[in-house]
Amino acid sequence: MTELRHRGATEKELQHQNSEDKGSETEGKERDGASDNETKSDSGVSEVPVPADDTPEVLNKALSGLSSRWKNWWVRGILTLAMISFFFIIIYLGPMVLMMIVLCVQIKCFHEIITIGYSVYHSYHLPWFRTLSWYFLLCVNYFFYGETVTDYFFTLVQREEPLRILSKYHRFISFALYLTGFCMFVLSLVKKHYRLQFYMFGWTHVTLLIVVTQSHLIIHNLFEGMIWFIVPISCVICNDIMAYMFGFFFGRTPLIKLSPKKTWEGFIGGLFATIVFGILLSYVMSGYRFFVCPVEFNNDSNSFTVDCKPSELFQLQDYGLPPVLQSITGWTTVKLYPFQIHSIALSAFASIMGPFGGFFASGFKRAFKIKDFANTIPGHGGIMDRFDCQYLMATFVNVYIASFIRGPNPSKVIQQLLALRPDQQLHIFNSLKAHLTEKGLLPALEEAA
Structure with missing residues (x-):
């Protein structure tokens, strides 16, 4: 009897335990299902394969005895020094080579982002879309570079008949080119892929807005004087390096969830180091005309020059x-x-607001489940991974110059006046003479003469 009671009690306990286990399993499944749904709703896209590690075999063998943390530190450091050396070389070659390098970087960044779009939305089979993406890139570059040449090298444009015709009808030609691409897109629409085609159409145009427009602003900054190109870019590079160094050795406090490796120690250390670096670099470069003079076309030598009398901005006070x-x-x-x-303003922006370009890129990569935009540079990722902060910095510098530095340029006004018809020039002369006489300036000049 005692054994039967004991067996009955044991069976009841087992039944009760099994029911609890089933309940917990059901709850677990519900929680797992909810988390799966959250993950699916958060991503909405398929995962893009992470690029394989392409670290050079020489570095892999040399650093094989180190931990992954220190190996990554050395790879990043060596490649950073190589990129800085390359940067010095292209600076030495002059502004026109720098402009071509900016164009190459822009094309590579566009390629990396567009490739992610193709992979995420599986759009390789869309008719004509890869061709149309590159065609739109060509159209936008034609428009922006045409505007830049007309604005900064007006003398060269007016001297050459083909350039003068292209300059006169530049915007109409640009619009016609874009309109052709727009019509090609409409004609390529396929019934089964309408939504996907419009996804990629929007993806292409947003990429053009982010990459091409801002790289065009970099060219504008360069033509104002190489110092407006080199100092901001160098400040971003310095902040990136010093924030990494301070964070690597002293980082303890996370800064932002989008980038778990970013720390407050790295952020603050990078800020102070970048401001000091910006002041010292500006002092060195401000003494050389090669860096401070705007790029101009010299009719006599038939070449682009960077020689001028430095403005007050680059004279010791x-x-x-x-x-x-x-x-x-x-x-x-x-x-x-x-x-x-x-x-100081440029360095502060590079240190405080510049990293938000990197945070934006980190959010973008997390949204599409990728580690880097590409694997072009070992230890660094793609070209876009290195230039995510530079584009935001370029926009700030362009706005800063327009707001606080640039004033009316008399030489450009004279160039435009000389391009007018003689009767238009005479009308402007009489209007200016009457204005100066009314202000009392012209009689004073005549008496002095």
Whole structure:
């Protein structure tokens, strides 16, 4: 009897335990199902394969004894030094080579983003779409580079008959080219792929807006003087390196969830290091005409030159120090180039707002489940992974120049006046003469003469 009671009690306990296990399994399945649904709704796209590691075999053998953390540190460091060396070489070759490098970088970044779109949406089979994507890139570059040549090299354009005709009808030609691509897209629409085709049409145009438009602003900054190109780019590079170094050795506090490896220690350390670097680099470069003079076309030598009389922005001036610094240094004034003051704003933006370009790119990569845009540079990813902050920086520099630096350019006004008909020039002369006479400036000039 005792054994029967014991067996009955045991059977009841087992039944109760089984029912609890089934309930917990059901709850677990519900939770797993909910998490799966959340994951599916969050991604909405298939996962793109992560590119294979293409670290050079020489580095793999040399660093084989290190941990993955230190191996990655050395690979990134060596490749960073190689890229900086290449950067110095192209600076030495001059602004026109720099412009071509910017164009090559822009094309590669466009290719990386478009390739992700093709992979995510499985759009390789769409009729004509790869061709149309590159055609739109060609159209947009034709428009922007045509505007730049007309704006900065007006003398060259007016001297050459073919260039003068292209300049006169440039916007109409650009619109006609784009309209042709638009019609080709409409004609390529297929009934089964309408939504996918419009996805990729939007993807292409957003990529053009982000990459091509902002790379065009980099060219504008370059033609204002190479210092407006080199200092901002160098500040972003310096901030990226120093934030990585401070974060690697001292980082403890996470900065943002989009980039788990970013830390507050790296962010703050990179900020101070970049400001000091920007001030020192600006001091060195402001003393050379090669860096501070805008790019111009010389009719006499029939070539592009960067020679001029430096503006006040690049001439040493005395600045009074605050009393606190006077007591520490014993100096009452210090000689600085005015551009060094502007470099503080550029360095601060590169350190505070520039990383948000990287955060944006990180969010983009997480949305499509990819580690890097490509595997072009071992340890760094694709070209777009290195230039995600540069495009945002280029836009800021262009806006900064237009807002605080650039004024009316008399030489460009004269060039445009000389291109007018004689009767138009005479009308402007009489209008200007009447205006100066009314202000009392012209009689004063005549009496002095």
